[in-house]
Amino acid sequence: MAEMNRPRVGVIGLGSMGMGMAQSLLRSGFDTWGCDLRAEARQTFEAAGGQVVSAPDEMAAQIDVVMIVVVNAEQTRDVLFGAHGIAAGLAPGSVVIACATCAPEAVAALGDDLAERGLLLLDAPISGGSVKAAQGALTVMASGPAEVFSKVENVLDAVAAKVYRLGEKPGQGAQVKLVNQLLAGVHIAAAAEAMAYGIRGGCDPQTLYDVITQSAGNSWMFENRVPHILAGDYTPHSAVDIFVKDLGLVFDTAHRDKFPLPLTAQALTMFTQASAQGYGREDDAAVVKIFPGVALPDRAANDSAEEG
Amino acid sequence: MAEMNRPRVGVIGLGSMGMGMAQSLLRSGFDTWGCDLRAEARQTFEAAGGQVVSAPDEMAAQIDVVMIVVVNAEQTRDVLFGAHGIAAGLAPGSVVIACATCAPEAVAALGDDLAERGLLLLDAPISGGSVKAAQGALTVMASGPAEVFSKVENVLDAVAAKVYRLGEKPGQGAQVKLVNQLLAGVHIAAAAEAMAYGIRGGCDPQTLYDVITQSAGNSWMFENRVPHILAGDYTPHSAVDIFVKDLGLVFDTAHRDKFPLPLTAQALTMFTQASAQGYGREDDAAVVKIFPGVALPDRAANDSAEEG
Numbered sequence: 001m002a003e004m005n006r007p008r009v010g011v012i013g014l015g016s017m018g019m020g021m022a023q024s025l026l027r028s029g030f031d032t033w034g035c036d037l038r039a040e041a042r043q044t045f046e047a048a049g050g051q052v053v054s055a056p057d058e059m060a061a062q063i064d065v066v067m068i069v070v071v072n073a074e075q076t077r078d079v080l081f082g083a084h085g086i087a088a089g090l091a092p093g094s095v096v097i098a099c100a101t102c103a104p105e106a107v108a109a110l111g112d113d114l115a116e117r118g119l120l121l122l123d124a125p126i127s128g129g130s131v132k133a134a135q136g137a138l139t140v141m142a143s144g145p146a147e148v149f150s151k152v153e154n155v156l157d158a159v160a161a162k163v164y165r166l167g168e169k170p171g172q173g174a175q176v177k178l179v180n181q182l183l184a185g186v187h188i189a190a191a192a193e194a195m196a197y198g199i200r201g202g203c204d205p206q207t208l209y210d211v212i213t214q215s216a217g218n219s220w221m222f223e224n225r226v227p228h229i230l231a232g233d234y235t236p237h238s239a240v241d242i243f244v245k246d247l248g249l250v251f252d253t254a255h256r257d258k259f260p261l262p263l264t265a266q267a268l269t270m271f272t273q274a275s276a277q278g279y280g281r282e283d284d285a286a287v288v289k290i291f292p293g294v295a296l297p298d299r300a301a302n303d304s305a306e307e308g
Numbered sequence: 309m310a311e312m313n314r315p316r317v318g319v320i321g322l323g324s325m326g327m328g329m330a331q332s333l334l335r336s337g338f339d340t341w342g343c344d345l346r347a348e349a350r351q352t353f354e355a356a357g358g359q360v361v362s363a364p365d366e367m368a369a370q371i372d373v374v375m376i377v378v379v380n381a382e383q384t385r386d387v388l389f390g391a392h393g394i395a396a397g398l399a400p401g402s403v404v405i406a407c408a409t410c411a412p413e414a415v416a417a418l419g420d421d422l423a424e425r426g427l428l429l430l431d432a433p434i435s436g437g438s439v440k441a442a443q444g445a446l447t448v449m450a451s452g453p454a455e456v457f458s459k460v461e462n463v464l465d466a467v468a469a470k471v472y473r474l475g476e477k478p479g480q481g482a483q484v485k486l487v488n489q490l491l492a493g494v495h496i497a498a499a500a501e502a503m504a505y506g507i508r509g510g511c512d513p514q515t516l517y518d519v520i521t522q523s524a525g526n527s528w529m530f531e532n533r534v535p536h537i538l539a540g541d542y543t544p545h546s547a548v549d550i551f552v553k554d555l556g557l558v559f560d561t562a563h564r565d566k567f568p569l570p571l572t573a574q575a576l577t578m579f580t581q582a583s584a585q586g587y588g589r590e591d592d593a594a595v596v597k598i599f600p601g602v603a604l605p606d607r608a609a610n611d612s613a614e615e616g
Contacts, residue, residue, distance in 0.1 A: 141519060180523050183526075197490060
């Protein structure tokens with residue numbers, strides 16, 4: 001802990017986001033440990049110069065800060081407090097940075113449970129996608145006490161282009177992240193609905209994209225995801241099932257408070273339908289495939305057009 | 309018609325869009341006539357240097373090109389073919405530029421009816437709002453034969469920053485405009501839902517705006533309309549009832565073809581609910597008021613904060 005100016009960092013979860021973050025930390029000169037169940041992910045990180053373990057508790061004594069980059073609150077609790085959880089082995093005063101998209105209440109409860117063991121929590125969900133993760137250019141929507149921020153400021157700077165400080169309490173970052181996910185999910189589904197409607201109405205898909213991106217109907221997601229539809233390429237950057245999860249979480253938090261979210265509910269149904277039709281692991285733009293009788297651009301046609 | 313290099317132009321409908329367009333034509337040196345039932349609108353345009361009439365047929369002999377800037381296809385037909393319609397008095401070869409948001413089929417039918425009288429149609433719905441209309445900087449989503457475009461190229465340039473040529477057939481412009489309105493309407497409703505959810509969850513509204521506009525949840529409409537919510541100012545730039553109309557039109561065109569538009573249907577219900585609650589003539593951002601139990605920013609509070 002004497003090294004808090006340049007803490008030793010562990011990253012749990014070397015998926016498309018965590019791997020980029022762990023490698024960004026290495027590039028910034030941090031002594032960095034990576035943890036993942038998958039041997040392939042460990043090998044990739046080791047080849048990049050990182051140190052690796054297959055279970056969280058194995059690196060507890062080697063690190064001062066742990067970033068948890070898993071998919072939800074349940075997994076976050078498991079890597080902290082489960083059979084191989086890291087919390088028991090961390091020195092008091094160590095910082096846990098929770099990056100998964102979680103319900104605000106779940107994050108607040110996590111903070112209480114960590115405090116009981118003398119550990120500190122930063123609520124720090126991330127946004128930006130795997131490309132920005134690899135560049136160390138994520139957006140972090142963080143909340144926590146000022147003294148926790150100051151302990152990990154240089155760690156956050158290594159992975160993020162922009163760190164928002166959204167309050168003193170864990171859960172405030174999570175709440176803003178959920179608002180972002182609500183909009184992101186609804187906008188992807190709206191982009192799909194608009195393209196399906198326009199193509200069915202005889203519009204040329206590329207022309208539609210060109211006009212809408214210059215008009216009041218544009219969104220960040222329309223601009224980013226519709227090119228996947230135009231190319232007929234549904235290789236997952238972020239999968240349909242991620243929005244089944246995230247919009248489900250948004251919907252559940254509101255439903256518990258008896259608060260209506262009509263568009264969220266509808267978009268959640270659309271992603272769920274796409275998943276049920278077998279597109280869960282395709283790129284989230286594949287939600288366009290739920291619209292029947294639409295002549296979507298075809299990947300093979302695009303490829304041969306490029307060759308011709 | 310000898311003056312087609314600089315045709316004489318009539319604008320029917322001097323509302324927030326038509327007035328700006330008519331004044332832009334004047335500024336560009338066109339001999340411009342304006343038509344509106346409201347004496348106040350005629351006086352404003354006359355003061356700006358325009359010539360005015362109160363019924364469309366009164367200016368038929370004075371113009372070569374007529375821009376129709378009314379709210380829908382029904383009104384467009386009425387000013388052309390109704391009791392005081394202009395079509396009967398226009399010289400053969402005159403051009404009708406139809407700017408209202410209409411169903412593609414309605415525009416195609418209009419083209420056929422005009423052709424029977426030797427008149428030409430340009431399908432030319434507009435986008436950009438009243439500020440850009442006043443600046444002569446609209447976006448026009450146009451379709452029609454090349455010879456019609458060439459006859460009115462300088463007229464369009466006087467009112468628009470960007471003219472898209474979307475095909476040879478009237479109706480193709482209308483179709484693209486409907487896709488844009490689908491997205492615009494859904495995005496306004498989504499912005500309202502997201503802000504209501506976030507504020508209810510304890511987020512600071514201004515912080516939420518700052519974070520989202522820098523994140524993947526952003527849209528053109530979120531960025532443009534949420535400031536009205538933050539200021540508690542629902543002075544109409546574009547009213548709730550405009551989206552009751554436009555999303556209704558989008559929904560109807562799809563419903564007739566038995567094509568599902570789940571988000572459009574939901575957003576239409578939200579705007580309709582806002583209208584039924586008495587907010588139809590307020591700014592479309594007032595759709596946020598349908599969410600109960602949300603402490604929205606208050607205009608009076610904002611005003612006194614500025615004074616204090």
